[in-house]
Amino acid sequence: MDLVELVRGRARVAYARGGGRLEKRLRETSPRKTGELQRLTRVTPRGPLKLSVLVAAEYASYVRKGTAPHEIRPRFKKALAFFWEKVGENVIFARVHHPGTKANSWYDDALARFPGDVEDELRRAP
Helix, strand or coil, X not given: CCHHHHHHHHHHHHHHHHHHHHXXXXXXXXXXXXXXXXHCEEEEEEECCEEEEEECCCCHHHHHHXXXXXXXXXXXXXXXXXXXXXXXXXXXXXXXEECCECCCCHHHHHHHHHHHHHHHHHHHCC
C-alpha cells in the first residue's frame, strides 16, 4: 500500500468517527423538553470526506436561531388551551402574546468542535 492510500484511508476513518462524535454531541447537548431533537438527529456519511447533518424536528431552526415576540392565534379551534407552567394550571385564551425565545447555540457549538474531533481521531489512527 502506498503512502497516499494509507493517508486517505486513515482520513476516511477519522472523518467517519468524528461524525459519530458529532452526532453524539448534538444529541447530548440539544434541549430536552420533548426529546424530539435527540430522536431526530442524524449524521450520515455521504462520501469519503462528506457528512450529512440533519436535525429533522420542524422547530429545530427556531430553537437554534430564537424567535422574536409574536402573537399566537388558534388555527382550527376558537381558543388555545394548554398547561401554563408559570401559573401551574391549564388555561384557555383566544390568543396569546408570546415573548419570544433566546437562541440556543447547541448546534453551532457542536459543529465548531467537529474539526478537533477529526484531528483527535487522526492521532488515534493505527
